[in-house]
Amino acid sequence: MQKHLINIEFEQYDLNELPDDLRSLANEARRASLSSYAPYSHFHVGAAILMADGSVHKGSNQENAAYPSGICAERNAAWHAAAALPGVAMKAIAVAAWTRAGMPEDTPPQECWQESPISPCGACRQSMLEYETLHGDIKVLLLGRSTAYLFPSVKSLLPFSFTEF
Numbered sequence: 001m002q003k004h005l006i007n008i009e010f011e012q013y014d015l016n017e018l019p020d021d022l023r024s025l026a027n028e029a030r031r032a033s034l035s036s037y038a039p040y041s042h043f044h045v046g047a048a049i050l051m052a053d054g055s056v057h058k059g060s061n062q063e064n065a066a067y068p069s070g071i072c073a074e075r076n077a078a079w080h081a082a083a084a085l086p087g088v089a090m091k092a093i094a095v096a097a098w099t100r101a102g103m104p105e106d107t108p109p110q111e112c113w114q115e116s117p118i119s120p121c122g123a124c125r126q127s128m129l130e131y132e133t134l135h136g137d138i139k140v141l142l143l144g145r146s147t148a149y150l151f152p153s154v155k156s157l158l159p160f161s162f163t164e165f
């Protein structure tokens with residue numbers, strides 16, 4: 001028997017100490033969350049992807065009365081980016097989320113950001129990994145209210161991923 005240990009290295013930032021390009025991507029992700037359609041979970045997520053040509057592609061979660069037919073913000077953004085610019089590398093993705101859970105219904109989203117950095121689901125990690133495998137590492141910036149976690153790649157967030165057979 002052998003034991004193995006996987007370490008995941010990431011950086012923690014205060015939002016105001018992020019480098020300019022990542023802070024502006026963070027703002028785009030927050031803006032994208034305002035277009036979320038989440039009448040069932042009331043959990044609003046936005047994602048913004050910086051492409052190698054400098055353009056930014058955004059997505060938000062879109063829910064459906066048939067729950068599994070909805071889609072997460074990250075996959076929405078990744079597929080939007082890949083469809084708009086096939087073959088172009090994705091350099092970084094930022095993800096932000098807010099919910100009014102426990103707050104008055106008229107509270108503005110800007111006062112409802114998730115306290116802890118949001119963490120993408122396994123299916124979104126796997127989907128983003130596909131583009132990373134094709135075109136190189138995609139930085140992943142997960143946003144909380146005043147803190148962000150920065151991972152160097154999607155694969156760092158998805159050990160033992162399925163890549164090919």
Ligand code: THU
Nearest residue numbers: 041043045061072073119120121
């Ligand atoms: N969701 C995302 O869009 N991204 C995540 O990283 C986690 C979850 C969405 C799916 C669903 O619409 C709602 O958040 C609650 O799970």
